[in-house]
Amino acid sequence: MKRNIIIVGSGPSGYTAALYAARANLNPLLFEGSQPGGQLTITTDVENYPGFPDGVMGPELMDKFKNQALRFGTEIKNKKIDKVDFSSDNLRLWSGSEEFSAHSVIISTGASARLLGLESEKKLMGYGVSACATCDAFFFKDKKVFVVGGGDSAMEEAIFLTKFASSVTIIHRRDSFRASKIMQDKALNNDKIDVMWNSSVLDMIGEPEDGGLKSLLIENVLENKTFEVDADGLFLGIGHTPNSEIFKDSINLDDKGYILTYNNSTETSKKGVFAAGDIMDPIYRQAITAAGSGCMAALDAERFLENLHI
Numbered sequence: 625m626k627r628n629i630i631i632v633g634s635g636p637s638g639y640t641a642a643l644y645a646a647r648a649n650l651n652p653l654l655f656e657g658s659q660p661g662g663q664l665t666i667t668t669d670v671e672n673y674p675g676f677p678d679g680v681m682g683p684e685l686m687d688k689f690k691n692q693a694l695r696f697g698t699e700i701k702n703k704k705i706d707k708v709d710f711s712s713d714n715l716r717l718w719s720g721s722e723e724f725s726a727h728s729v730i731i732s733t734g735a736s737a738r739l740l741g742l743e744s745e746k747k748l749m750g751y752g753v754s755a756c757a758t759c760d761a762f763f764f765k766d767k768k769v770f771v772v773g774g775g776d777s778a779m780e781e782a783i784f785l786t787k788f789a790s791s792v793t794i795i796h797r798r799d800s801f802r803a804s805k806i807m808q809d810k811a812l813n814n815d816k817i818d819v820m821w822n823s824s825v826l827d828m829i830g831e832p833e834d835g836g837l838k839s840l841l842i843e844n845v846l847e848n849k850t851f852e853v854d855a856d857g858l859f860l861g862i863g864h865t866p867n868s869e870i871f872k873d874s875i876n877l878d879d880k881g882y883i884l885t886y887n888n889s890t891e892t893s894k895k896g897v898f899a900a901g902d903i904m905d906p907i908y909r910q911a912i913t914a915a916g917s918g919c920m921a922a923l924d925a926e927r928f929l930e931n932l933h934i
């Protein structure tokens with residue numbers, strides 16, 4: 625059966641798109657992907673989403689989004705789309721060997737924060753370890769925090785954190801930053817920011833049930849020495865990777881892999897295909913902006929289908 629709308633990906637953008645499409649009687653089919661609920665499922669307290677004055681846990685918020693989409697008739701599959709063919713007006717998608725087709729598609733596969741790959745990092749994510757300063761800096765008022773990275777992302781995270789933390793130390797494995805000159809100057813000229821050059825994080829020490837992150841095991845790569853520093857927080861500022869690999873031959877992406885949208889809308893370069901959330905937004909990357917663009921994508925898709933007289 626050819627669907628009116630297939631939504632690829634979940635999280636705030638995907639579930640919101642599904643909610644709006646379902647309420648428009650478009651019977652959307654949503655594929656949750658490999659991380660149902662997106663990045664918010666690895667976030668603990670969310671205090672900046674409107675409507676929750678006392679805050680809400682990230683997984684709980686995503687459950688509410690999902691249940692609201694289900695209430696109005698969204699069909700949700702806990703599967704991942706791993707191949708697409710948008711070469712004709714019949715938009716085709718595959719999950720394994722199972723094929724699906726649609727008149728319109730909304731892509732909301734998000735972007736994944738680049739991680740260091742440590743076991744302790746997974747364990748402490750949301751318990752002192754974060755990949756989003758604008759999301760979590762508030763929790764580190766008057767705390768000692770560290771930022772890993774040397775690019776613009778790391779500089780932006782560090783500068784933002786100085787509004788809250790008592791001290792911010794950038795840990796960088798080389799002896800110079802690769803960030804743009806203007807961002808380097810802003811960071812290096814900030815009295816609250818120190819730099820630990822030629823260093824890398826070997827381990828993160830602490831337990832979620834015991835207050836989270838306590839300290840970091842650092843290696844000086846030049847002197848081949850390791851040492852431990854007390855830490856209240858660690859922010860990963862090594863960038864994000866948009867989850868767009870399967871779309872690279874079907875629609876236009878920018879040089880970093882984010883989906884390009886046109887006409888002040890969520891339209892992509894392929895007619896009938898729309899994009900929402902972090903997959904097309906390298907700037908804001910917030911739950912509320914993702915949800916807003918999910919709403920926009922559903923409305924854009926609804927107008928597109930109306931013009932097809934479906």
